[in-house]
Amino acid sequence: MAGAPRPEDRPISPHLSVWRWHATMASSILHRFSGIGLYGAAILFSFWLMAAAAGQETYAQIAPHFTTWYGQTVLYLIVAALAYHLANGIRHLVFDTGMGLTPTDADTSAWFAILFAIAAPIGLWALLSFGA
Amino acid sequence: MSGPTTRMRSALGRVRHHGASGEGTGHFIAIRWTSIALALLAPWFVVSASLAIRDGGYLATIDFLSDPFNAVGVILLVIASLYHMSLGMQEVILDYIHRPFTKVALLLINAGVPLVLGAGAVFAVLSLNFGV
Numbered sequence: 001m002a003g004a005p006r007p008e009d010r011p012i013s014p015h016l017s018v019w020r021w022h023a024t025m026a027s028s029i030l031h032r033f034s035g036i037g038l039y040g041a042a043i044l045f046s047f048w049l050m051a052a053a054a055g056q057e058t059y060a061q062i063a064p065h066f067t068t069w070y071g072q073t074v075l076y077l078i079v080a081a082l083a084y085h086l087a088n089g090i091r092h093l094v095f096d097t098g099m100g101l102t103p104t105d106a107d108t109s110a111w112f113a114i115l116f117a118i119a120a121p122i123g124l125w126a127l128l129s130f131g132a
Numbered sequence: 133m134s135g136p137t138t139r140m141r142s143a144l145g146r147v148r149h150h151g152a153s154g155e156g157t158g159h160f161i162a163i164r165w166t167s168i169a170l171a172l173l174a175p176w177f178v179v180s181a182s183l184a185i186r187d188g189g190y191l192a193t194i195d196f197l198s199d200p201f202n203a204v205g206v207i208l209l210v211i212a213s214l215y216h217m218s219l220g221m222q223e224v225i226l227d228y229i230h231r232p233f234t235k236v237a238l239l240l241i242n243a244g245v246p247l248v249l250g251a252g253a254v255f256a257v258l259s260l261n262f263g264v
Contacts, residue, residue: 128183128186
């Protein structure tokens with residue numbers, strides 16, 4: 001095939017550095033990022049269950065951390081990561097049906113997922129502080 | 133060598149059992165059904181557990197996990213989340229880790245850790261309810 005591009009000249013994976021930053025790109029990266037964070041959260045969640053089953057003395061070793069500034073920060077970030085991964089995961093389930101894939105729709109839903117991640121932990125904090 | 137036109141084997145016959153992993157769309161489908169389960173289980177757990185437990189105290193935690201509805205929900209959450217995160221991390225490892233030994237080692241850890249944590253966490257919830 002004369003004139004066909006040699007393998008090394010072919011377009012390759014879109015390197016992040018040559019693209020203008022936009023919401024759909026951020027949403028994709030954040031999905032992986034929050035997923036990896038939630039991997040750690042699920043490990044902590046399992047340890048929490050095992051500590052509760054191990055009895056009061058064992059549980060007393062982890063319980064004080066929940067109310068410290070770093071414990072609260074970690075819990076806050078876990079809720080934010082979960083909210084983001086949830087919203088963006090639903091976005092991807094909608095994509096799987098073939099809907100919402102136009103640039104405008106994908107951009108809007110990406111912003112929605114990002115804003116939901118900011119709003120959800122604030123909403124949960126408000127519910128715990130002022131509600132029920 | 134005979135060309136494609138004279139070959140006796142069908143196209144399907146030639147590609148069968150030669151896929152990247154031999155598991156076809158199983159991975160894709162497993163990610164989807166666990167994500168749908170988690171879209172229901174994770175928000176339920178975050179809201180109801182944080183309302184019931186608040187400061188992470190021992191008695192409130194035991195109270196929450198002793199309720200049969202909560203116990204079943206938490207066990208389902210453990211299974212769905214650990215399976216989902218293992219599938220997701222597998223994708224991340226295959227995307228970014230290319231050195232054969234490191235890749236296989238990480239894939240084995242990623243298969244084993246969620247399994248061990250899952251067994252421990254499910255046993256913890258069961259022993260909280262039925263144990264001594």
